[in-house]
Amino acid sequence: MLQGWxxxxxxxxYLGLLFAIAYYADRRADAGRSLIANPYIYALSLAVYATAWTFxxxxxxxxxxxxxxLPIYIGPTLMIALWWVVMRKILRISKEHRITSLADFIASRYGKSALLGGVVTVIAVIGIVPYISLQLKAVSNSFTIVLQYPxxxxxAKVGAVPVLQDTALWVALSLALFTILFGTRHLYSAxxxxxxxAAIAFESLVKLLAFVAVGVFVTYGVYGGFGDVFARAAADPELRPLLTPLEGVAGGYASWAWLTILSMLAIMFLPRQFQVTVIENTDEKHLNKAIWLFPLYMLAINLFVLPIAFGGRLHFPGGVVDADTFVLxxxxAERQELLALLxxxxxxxxxxxxxxVETIALSTMVCNDFLMPVLLRMKSLRLNERTDLTGLLLxxxxxxxxxxxLLGYLYFRLAGEAYALVSIGLISFAAVAQFAPAALGGIFWKGGTRRGALAGLAAGFAIWSYTLLLPALARSGWLPIGLLEQGPFGVALLRPLxxxxLSGLDQITHAMLWSMIANLGAYVLVSLSGPQSxxxxxxxxxxxxxxxxSPEAGGARFWRGTASATDLHNLLARFLGVAAADEAFREYAQRKGLLWPAQALDADAEFVHHVETQLAGAIGASSARIMVASAVKEEALTLEEVRKIVDEASQVVMYSHRxxxxxxxxxxASTELRAANEQLKELDRLKDDFLSTVTHELRTPLTSIRAFSEILARDPKVDLEQRRRFLGIIAKETERLTRLINQVLDLAKVESGRADWSETAVDLREVIDDTVGAMSQVFKERNVRLELQLPAKVPPVTGDLDRIIQVMLNLLSNAVKFCDPQHGRIGVTLAEQGSALRVEVCDNGPGVLPGDEKIIFDKFVQAGDTLTDKPQGSGLGLYICRHIVEHHGGRIWVQRAPDGEGACFMFTLPIERSAVETKTKRRRHGEESADR
Amino acid sequence: MAKKVLIVDDEPNIVTALEYLLAQSGYQVKVAQNGEEGLELVGSFAPDLVLLDVMMPRVNGYEVCRRIRERPEWQHVKIVMLSARGREVEVSKGLSLGADLYVVKPFSNTELVAQIGGLLAGT
Amino acid sequence: MHGFEKKGQRMVALCMLGCLLFNFPVLALFNVPATFLGVPVLYAYIFVAWGLLIALMARVAEKRD
Known part of the structure; x- marks a missing residue:
């Protein structure tokens, strides 16, 4: 079944299927129902990181x-944790500036420098070529191997095959054709x-599925599970060292650490990763899912690597089979044709x-940041005069x-045999890592300059070429091997490896160390030493x-000059086509609330900026800059002016923050005021009610007093017995009046904080005995049965004796008032509860309405409806009680009596309040009164 | 035959005073301590005049007044409302419900007796 | 904005944690010739720690501000 055809x-x-998926996704996008605008597709597309190298x-x-x-995958996991900080910023910048590629990003940051964009492009292309050759090698090798089945x-050695019979060439050409069909259907690269x-996301699923399938087959089909594979490996003297590999084999921990750092940078700056992560991102929020889904993907695809590796070495002893092919x-060897095909x-x-993805990203760079700026500057080409450049761009x-x-293929022919897959890939990693100082420095450090970035990139790239590329060519026989062994011109100090x-490090660690020192050093030193334009x-x-x-306040402020809308339209039409230019104009007009073309657009700074960003989306920032400059008459701003604008902008931001x-x-404040006002109104209403209640309470005894005194004064016939009775009533009612007045005064005192509180040890049992005794006459009159439950002895509480008596009296007279008129029953209980004493006064009256339990302790509030129920007091008693109890650090509340009838008022007073607390409380009271 | 007066009030001391005062003036007096009892006595005792306190538990004075005025056979009964609340709204509410007189506590004995006498003179 | 900053700080802390877990000397502690459920200790450690780190990242990343 594994015949060639x-x-x-x-x-x-398979390629056809990919194309169908891509076609479908494009159609959906055109219809406005994007397939890829979801975080799962985004995360899967990031897995383009896993290439044939991984596989x-x-x-x-x-x-x-x-x-x-493993560092190749752990590094990215660590970096992605930082994405929330770093990548969000890059995403935001790229969206605002319509960045089209990594080269565009770096060039744009350093003053839209065409030179810098070109340098980045060159480094990226040269750096990535080995990586592409790796893919070609992997595909053609696997093809060749499969064909030999069984x-x-x-x-065979690459050199041995004539070019036209080389599978790799045909692979390269098919892939080129496929990518061209695929990636250059549209022009607008932003x-x-x-x-x-969509196709990439699908591919990520396929490769994961295939790899896991092999992994499961090898681990459980060929061997008896993880334990079995590792046990057999441990038994093999050749493999045993690999189970604790860190000291020896790979140069130890330094190598591990450098590989981690290298991969951290690669996940950011590989052109294809920048493409899928930044350029293809549709929504910043997708990062939330990608941040953990993508690392999870990497974990999953690596789970079976070790069992397959050990399984392969056990299966093919003696190294006759290249370990890079074990997966296949x-x-x-197990005669699993279908699995092999998968x-x-x-x-x-x-x-x-x-x-x-890599070639699309690189081709965008080559076009926008390398060729276009050059072509546009060449006056002899008269590109400025051509009306439609879209064809040229494509x-x-x-x-x-x-x-x-083809460059990838060339490298494959030249150097492909000298290295294993991974080592080829690492060379590319080290190349793109050179972008890190300029790119990361550029988004966090305003001081980085164009010259600094150029110097850093050049230095880093030079060292990379010398320590990694040159040895690769030398080992393949294209340069004299003596270069590596004796150094150039026999200078041993300059040996590339x-x-x-510096010796004792593996090649990658060695190269990374020197190139990063050179790159970062040059970037920082040159940036600091020269001025910024x-x-x-x-x-x-x-x-x-x-x-x-704010996004609107972006670049427009920095432009000054004159332009005409027609010129700008022509400019856009040349690069984007007339339809797209119209669309860009309409969009801008709409934002301004105008109808274009019916209403003319004012070619002001903001509009020119809009055109430039549109253009940048197609041909990159530096080319767009050149083109806009040619179309409008711009007055150059001096550095001083730009500084001023930047300062002003940051001041404006500051002011607007303030x-x-x-x-x-x-x-x-206004919400607070409104609330205070509401409260005042409520208080006013309560005050009215209170006055009305107090008035009623004052008038009732007064009525009796006046009536009886008039009778006594005017009626001589009243007999002695009645005379005495009437006088008794007058005296009682006078007392009632006095009590009421005292309560009102108490309230005033308690509220204003002027009450004098004395602090003594108070025996609550004694208080209860005394108050009950004082009221015994009332109980008798009202026919109330009293049930006392008092412990023989309780610890004292600290407080004001008179006030506590007042609370007790109040609760008791309340209970008398409300308890059953015929068979009144009042229960008083005293008990220790934790570090407090608790007093309960229960009656068998109608109880408190549900919902009223809290408000009856408020001022002026009385139980029941004031119209149907005659208020039984001023509405102050319980409020004063609460005030007193809380002042002593206790709590007062009411609940239904345990037998379901009547109300139980309870309060607690803490035992032994410490002297310190009392003192501070008193002092606070003192301050408060002093303030008034 | 002596005119009959019904006192409806829950404040025992005021009741005592009114009872004494009206008995001295020659009326036949009965006392009800709340609104419900008052309504019953209007039927059984058939007073010529009711002295009605406004603020009472359960059925208040306004309600008693309204219910008396609902019954055609009690239309002739004079109603004097007594209240410790003397705001205008309250007075006019009482009068609009059909009270003949609204007296604010505390009152003058002689005035009250004179007014009651005046009200009953017409019947 | 405050929530954003907090999330960023947590993420940076996770990255530092990762750097600690996957480096000398912590790695050296597990570089021993023993097995855990049949798997060499070093490999078991790396994959378990990796999985935990990802779980923590998911927790922080998905948290609503």
Whole structure:
């Protein structure tokens, strides 16, 4: 079943399926129902990170040094934790500036420098070429191996095959064709390649599925599970060291740490990662899911690497089979044809995914940041006069894709045999890591300059070429090997693999160390030593402060000059086509509330800025800058002016922050005022009610007093007995009046805080005995039965004796008032409860209405409806009680009596309040009264 | 035959005073301590005049007044409302419900007796 | 804005935690010839710690502000 035609047909069927998915996703996007605008597709598309290197190479690396492949995936996990801080910023900047690629990003940050964009492009292309060659090598090798089935034969040396019979060439050409069909259907590169992203996400599923399938097969089908594989490996003297590999094999911990750092940078700055993470991102919020889903994907695809690696070495002893092919050769050796085919497709998907995205990203760079700026400057080409450049742009991109893949093939022919898959990939990682200082420095440090970035990149790239690229070429025989062994011109200090005599590190660690020192050093030193141009200063501030300014306030403020709307329209039409130019104009007009073309647009600074960003979306920032400059008459701003604008902008931001804060404060204050007003109104109403109640309470005894005194004064016939009775009533009612007046006065005192509180030890039992005794006459009159439950002795509480008696009297007279008129029963209980004493006064009256339990302790509030129920007091008693109890640090509340009838009023007073607390409380009281 | 007066009030001391005062003036007096009892006595005792306190538990004075005025056979009964609340709204509410007189506590004995006499003179 | 900053700080802390877990000397503690459920201790440790780190990142990332 693994005949040549089946494999080829399967491959093309798979590519066809990809194309169908891409086509469908593009159609959906055109219809406005995007397929990729969801966080899961976004996370899967990030997994383009896992290439043929992961698919085949991880096992190869694991087979020779155990855990050494893992930093490549752990590093990105660590970096992604920082994405919330770093990537959100890059995303925001890229969206505002319509960034089209990594080169565009860096060039744009350093004053839209075309030179810098070009340098980044060159480094990216040269750096990535080995990586693309790796994919070609993996696909063509796997193809060759599958074709030999059932025999397992390693592919012949590359040089031995004539170019036209080389599978790798045909793979490269098919992939180029496929990518061109795929990625250059639209021109506008800041827009999303929705079809491509959908296809990539699908490929990520396929490769994961295929790899896990092999993993499960090897671990559980060929061997008896993880334990079995590792046990057999431990028994093998050759493999045993790999179980504790960190000291020896891979140069130990330093190598591990550097690989981690390298991968952290690679996940940010590989052109394809920048493409899927930044350019293709549709919504910043998708980061939330990607931050954990993508690392989870990496964990899953690495789970079976070690079992396959050890399984392979056990299966093919003696090193006859290349460990990079174990994923494919084990299923073949076990005669699992279908699985082998699935593995082949999985490897193909890993490689094609990488190649498609990488070449699209690189071709955008080559076109926008390398060729266009050059072509536009060449007056002889008269590009400025051509009315439609869209065809030219597409042509350049397609050419670039083909060129890059052919370069990849060339590298494969030149150097492909000298290294294992992983080592080739790491060379590319080290190249893109050179972008880190300029890119990361650029978004956090305003001081970084164009010259600094150029110097850093140049220095880093030079060291990279010298310590990684040159040895690769030398080992493949294209440069004299003596260069490595004796150093150039025999200078041992300059040996590329032991630069300045530094030895003992593996090649990557060695190269990373020196290139990073050179890169970072040059970037910082040159940035600090030279001035910044106006344009650089403005871009630096726009990038670093992206979260601190409103999007509208962006670049427009920095432009001054004159332009005509027609010129600008022509300019856009030349690069984007007339339809897209119209659309851009309409969109801008709509934002301004105008109807274009019926109403003319004013070509002011903001409009010119809008056109420039639109243009940048197609041809990159530096080219757009050149083109806009040619179309409008711009007055250059001096550095001083830009500084002033930046300062003003930050001042405006500061003012607006302050304003916002002030208005928030005002709002809060007005809410407070409104609440206070409501409270006042409520208090006013309560006061009215209170006055009315008090008036009633005063008039009732007065009525009796007046009536009886008139009778006594005017009626001589009243007999002595009655005379005495009437006088008694007068005396009682007078007392009632006095009591009421005292309560009102008490209230005034208690409320104003002027009450004098004495502090003595109070025996609550004694208090209860005394008050009950004082009221015994009343109980008798009202026929109330009293039930006391008092412990023989209780610890004293500290407090004001008179006030506590007042509370007790109040509760008791309340109880008398409310208890059953015929068979009144009042229960008084005293008990210790924790560090407090609790007093209960229960009656068998109607009880408190549910919902009233809290408010009856408020001032002026009485139980029941004041119209139907005659109020039984002034409404002050309980309020005063609460005040007194709380002043003593206790609590007072009411609940239904245990037998369900009547009300139980309870209060607690803490035992032994410490002297300190009492003192501070008193002092606070003193201060309060002093304030009034 | 002596005119009959019904006192409806829950404040025992005021009741005592009114009872004494009216008995001295030659009326036949009965006392009800709340609104419900008062309404019963209007039927059984058939007073010529009711002295009605406004603020009483359960059925208040306004309600008693309204219920008396509902019954055609009690239309002739004079009603004097007594209240410690003397705001205008309260007075006019009492009068609008059909009271003949609204007296604010504390009152003058002679005035009250004179007014009651005046009200009953017409019947 | 405050929530954003807090989330950022938590993420940076997680990155530092990761750097600690996957480096010398913590790694060296597990680089021993023993097995855990049949799997060499070093490998078991790396995958378990990795999984935990991802779980923590998910928790922080998905938390609503």
């Amino acid at each position: 089946v494999v080829v047909a399967t491959s093309f069927a 085949y190479g991880s096992v190869g690396r694991a087979a020779s040094d155990g855990v050494g492949f 025999a397992i034969v390693m592919p 827009e999303h390649h929705e079809g491509m992203v 050769t084990i299923p073949m 593995v082949f497709v999985g490897g193909l998907s890993a490689a094609t995914g990488m190649v498609i 042509g350049i991109r397609r050419g670039a894709i083909l060129l890059i893949l 032991q630069l300045f005599g 106006a344009e650089e200063h403005r871009q630096a501030s726009l990038f670093v402060d992206v979260f601190r300014r 304003l916002e804060q002030k208005s928030r404060e005002l709002e809060a």
